[in-house]
Amino acid sequence: MDTAEREKQFQEKIDSGLKVEAKEWMPENYRKQLMRMISQHAHSEIVGMLPEGNWITRAPSLRRKAVLLAKVQDEAGHGLYLYSAAETLGIDRKTMIDQLLSGKAKYSSIFNYPTISWADMGAIGWLVDGAAIVNQTMLARGSYGPYSRAMVRICKEESFHNRQGYEIIYQLAKGTPEQKEMAQDALNRWWWPSIQMLGPSDAQSKNSDETMRWRIKVESNDTVRQRFIDRTVPQAEAAGLTIPDPDLKYNEETEHWEIGEIEWTEFYRVIKGHGPCNRKRLKARQDAEREGQWVREAAAAYAGKQRARAVKAA
Amino acid sequence: MTEKPENDQGQLWEVFIQAKPGIAHKHAGSVHAHDAEMALASARDVYTRRREGTSIWVVPSNMIAATTEQDADSFFDPADDKAYRHPTFYTVPEGVKYL
Numbered sequence: 001m002d003t004a005e006r007e008k009q010f011q012e013k014i015d016s017g018l019k020v021e022a023k024e025w026m027p028e029n030y031r032k033q034l035m036r037m038i039s040q041h042a043h044s045e046i047v048g049m050l051p052e053g054n055w056i057t058r059a060p061s062l063r064r065k066a067v068l069l070a071k072v073q074d075e076a077g078h079g080l081y082l083y084s085a086a087e088t089l090g091i092d093r094k095t096m097i098d099q100l101l102s103g104k105a106k107y108s109s110i111f112n113y114p115t116i117s118w119a120d121m122g123a124i125g126w127l128v129d130g131a132a133i134v135n136q137t138m139l140a141r142g143s144y145g146p147y148s149r150a151m152v153r154i155c156k157e158e159s160f161h162n163r164q165g166y167e168i169i170y171q172l173a174k175g176t177p178e179q180k181e182m183a184q185d186a187l188n189r190w191w192w193p194s195i196q197m198l199g200p201s202d203a204q205s206k207n208s209d210e211t212m213r214w215r216i217k218v219e220s221n222d223t224v225r226q227r228f229i230d231r232t233v234p235q236a237e238a239a240g241l242t243i244p245d246p247d248l249k250y251n252e253e254t255e256h257w258e259i260g261e262i263e264w265t266e267f268y269r270v271i272k273g274h275g276p277c278n279r280k281r282l283k284a285r286q287d288a289e290r291e292g293q294w295v296r297e298a299a300a301a302y303a304g305k306q307r308a309r310a311v312k313a314a
Numbered sequence: 315m316t317e318k319p320e321n322d323q324g325q326l327w328e329v330f331i332q333a334k335p336g337i338a339h340k341h342a343g344s345v346h347a348h349d350a351e352m353a354l355a356s357a358r359d360v361y362t363r364r365r366e367g368t369s370i371w372v373v374p375s376n377m378i379a380a381t382t383e384q385d386a387d388s389f390f391d392p393a394d395d396k397a398y399r400h401p402t403f404y405t406v407p408e409g410v411k412y413l
Contacts, residue, residue, distance in 0.1 A: 024383040070363075077360050084344040087326070093346060094323050150343070157364075296322040303324070303348035 003027075014215050019145040022088035030214050033207065034144055035089050037216065039096045042082035044108035046100075047281050049075045051115040052124060060118060067164050068121060074161065078154050085146040101286050109267065110197045112275030119172055119186035125165015127187075127194040127232065133158045134228045135198055143215035166235060173239040180240070187236065188244045195259065196267040198225040204264070226256055233257045324348040325374055329357040332369040339371050347372075 001009075007027050013020070020026055049072050056072065059065035083093045099105035110128055115121070133155060140151035172183035199205060199221035211217045236243050247260030269275070323346045330339035342361045347353035353372040362370070381389050397403045406413045 021383070023380065073359075073363065077363065080345070080360050081343055084326075087344070092323075153343075293322075296324075299324065299348040299352060300322060303352075306349060 011213075014143050014213075018143075019148065020143050021145045027214075029210065030216070031089050033211055033214070033216055034147060035086055035091050037211070038082055038086040038089070038147055039091070039099070040106050040108070042079050042086060042096065043100045043105055044111065045075050045079035045082060047107045047111045047285065048128075049079075050281055050284050051111055051113070051277075052121060054115050055118060055121050058118070059121075064121075064168070071125070071161050071164065074157050078157070081150040081153060082147075085144075085150045088146045097289070101282070101289055103273070103282060106271065107281075108197055109270040109275060110193045112270050112278045112281060113189070113193055114277050117182055117186060119169065119182040120190070122165050122168030122170075122172060122183065123186035123190040125161050125163075126169050126235070127165070127190045128197065129158050129161040129165060130232055131194045131197050131228045133162055134231070135224050138219045138224055139217065141215075141218045147216075166239075169241070170239045173241050183239070184241050187241050191244050192263065192266075193270075195225060195229070195262060196264070198228060200264070200267075201262070229257050229259060324352070325376070327353040327357070327372040328375050328378060329353075329361055330371040330373070331357075331361055331367040333367060335368050339369065342366075344375060345372070 006025060010020075010025065010027060010030075020030075052068060052072050052075075056065065056068055059068050083096060086096060087093055096105065100107065115124070136151050136155050136158065140148050140155055142148045142151070169183050169186070172179040174180075202208060202220045202222045205221055208217070208220060212220065233243060233248070245260045247258075249258055250256075251258050270278070273279075325346070325348070326344050327347055327350075328344050329342045331342045332339045342357075345353055345356040345360055347356050350372060354370055357370050357372055358367075361367070393399075
């Protein structure tokens with residue numbers, strides 16, 4: 001069978017709603033697109049632990065601290081599910097980690113913003129994880145089995161992240177005037193990055209056509225973004241907070257919230273490495289890799305010794 | 315005895331979790347580990363943070379043999395023409411019960 005015929009059959013399989021599994025034939029670009037998306041997603045989970053890790057020792061109560069620890073641990077788990085999903089495509093985890101550390105691989109640019117107040121822990125759970133859930137629920141319907149199954153598992157866990165974040169924001173918003181101001185300030189800083197996090201607008205997205213044809217993504221960036229906006233605006237209202245967008249308005253006819261112009265220049269500036277924390281985040285991962293080296297070596301040496309002992313005993 | 319640096323992620327293990335006593339273990343995902351003990355501890359932390367399991371199996375991924383997509387049709391076709399293996403293949407007279 002020639003490649004064109006195989007690709008045709010592959011497309012028919014995708015169109016009929018069947019999932020693609022690891023060992024099955026797939027077009028080279030399908031594999032490449034997935035490797036790019038899944039590894040970026042995995043790196044985002046891992047780098048995403050850093051802005052929140054910043055507040056673990058300073059959480060305002062034991063309850064908040066336990067919750068934050070559990071949440072950050074979940075992000076590590078999500079990173080690991082995703083690295084294994086990517087590995088099914090034939091790339092090794094070590095290679096992906098090296099690509100992150102060398103700056104070759106990307107991660108979600110939202111994690112290049114600093115977490116300067118406790119309210120940011122609320123804003124991240126509410127907005128960043130809120131946006132992530134909308135995106136990941138869509139990806140869970142995607143065509144690649146291992147990725148879509150990882151998404152299902154992650155979405156279940158994300159809903160706790162989302163709620164605990166909203167709880168923090170809501171309680172601050174209903175607290176003293178100073179606390180409310182903290183919550184509003186966090187919303188002001190995280191709103192637009194969360195909107196941008198769902199990717200370039202459909203007209204600008206260079207990968208969208210192919211990823212949608214192959215049902216790696218089943219909805220466009222703008223569709224997912226609109227869903228996030230429609231869900232989130234009423235949540236801000238319920239907390240008595242104001243979305244930082246003077247042009248925001250409800251369209252009675254379409255029943256959607258319409259936002260003002262998105263500042264894409266800022267988005268691309270941060271992606272290209274010029275956000276407030278890009279260098280800091282990468283350095284933290286490089287340090288962790290170096291400082292963990294002896295642990296990996298010790299584990300390998302111990303396992304080797306155990307194996308040698310077993311051989312001798314046999 | 316130190317393994318080479320390219321092995322410093324350990325080998326890949328497939329993780330199977332039994333959600334409740336009495337039911338089958340089901341594939342949950344995979345972990346990297348240097349030995350079975352580490353694979354079990356890692357599988358617990360990665361896949362059962364919310365009491366998802368009562369038992370875990372870990373199996374080195376390279377020990378799993380699997381059928382391939384290309385051979386699936388011919389491999390499974392012996393079952394294609396044996397509808398008589400299903401109870402619905404048989405006609406039961408009207409009014410006869412418990413069959």
